[in-house]
Amino acid sequence: MRSISILGATGSVGEQTLDLIRRNSGEWKVVALTANSNVAGLAAAAREFGAEVAVVADERRLDDLRAALSGSGIEAAAGRTALCEAAARPVDITVAAIVGCAGLGPVMAAIEQGGTIALANKEALVSAGDVMTAAVARHGATLLPTDSEHNAIFQCLQGGRISDVRSITLTASGGPLRTVQDLSAVTPAQAVAHPNWDMGAKISVDSATMFNKGLELIEAHHLFPVGLDRIRIVVHPQSVIHSMVEYRDGSTLAQLGPSDMRVPIASCLAWPGRMDTPMAPLDLPAIGELSFFAPDETRFPATRLAREAAQAGGAAPAVLNAANEIAVDAFLAGKIAFSRIAVLVESVLEQGELPAAPRTLEEVLRVDEDARHRATRILEPA
């Protein structure tokens, strides 16, 4: 029996993790499950899987959570501190599936326990960068990349040496707007309609703007230290090849699979072994063709902005991420046009001097908070 905590259990990655646990329920003990405000979903999952503790980030929902769990014997808690305390409970694996920089504190709490973390929450690593990787090294923690591209690269690196890598290629679907000419009138419904993956709203918008690939570039830069100039992006609309590693002898290894997050999640849950998933095998004759294109950074400037932020280093990636989170929320709320997302991010990055490079979690959170204020002030001038 292995123990697991799922941070962001009510989301797309969280629910897909629970689906795998359900199929192998005798093998897993669920310790902590967390959500932001979805009390009904959290309580149902906590009851079904017999969790030790359920935590909701929104403190105003604590009474509702207690009521939903009454008689179950499951502990209920709320707030950011409770989230970090739950994340710090010792487990064999923590699945980090909160969306946004809001997941950073709990991820760091799990890292400080020296645990194994299946990391889907890319914004946490993008924002904290070296602060997180240094904490991983200091506490002897293990990060298992769960984002599909990074999981693909991780798999392609097994048995290889990072010093033998010539390049890493991140594949990008190009998102739902790849062939849409007029980006000025894109609605939230269009932007979240990803052609291949069923995901939460924020990452779906990020795929549409290509900020997802920009964040993933920075994520790859921290996970796989081959040098930024050796990490490339190629548009591959079928999302069958999830990424590739080219070695110095000219061999390129790729990981292929269905566009279903249960594959990379299962790879992390069973690592270094393997486990069954319910997906049908890839039917390559039915897929027919795999195609590849260079990214169009004129229409989708996000990958250029992310590369520049990664090159600048220090606080720049955290600023880029925070501004993007504010812009995506504003777009989904109907407050700004789709095309303004990248414009806003660039404005925040170019506004005045960037803060000093953060050296601690608290400093990262201050950079994040400050960039959010700056982005909000641009959107809603006093």
Ligand SMILES: NC(=O)C1=CN([C@@H]2O[C@H](COP(=O)(O)OP(=O)(O)OC[C@H]3O[C@@H](n4cnc5c(N)ncnc54)[C@H](OP(=O)(O)O)[C@@H]3O)[C@@H](O)[C@H]2O)C=CC1
């Ligand atoms: N979905 C996918 O296929 C993939 C996702 N990822 C990454 O995984 C992460 C999760 O994505 P996804 O599952 O799509 O997201 P969802 O929006 O579907 O789920 C997000 C989860 O985080 C919780 N949450 C939201 N805001 C907060 C907060 N402020 N504090 C604490 N918890 C919060 C939500 O709770 P509640 O339900 O109560 O709102 C929910 O459980 C993201 O970083 C994403 O980039 C990476 C690769 C693929």
Ligand SMILES: CC(=O)[C@@H](O)[C@H](O)COP(=O)(O)O
């Ligand atoms: C499933 C996953 O990892 C997502 O990040 C997905 O890859 C998004 O697709 P694109 O950003 O390539 O459109």
Ligand SMILES: [Mn+2]
């Ligand atoms: Mn991805």
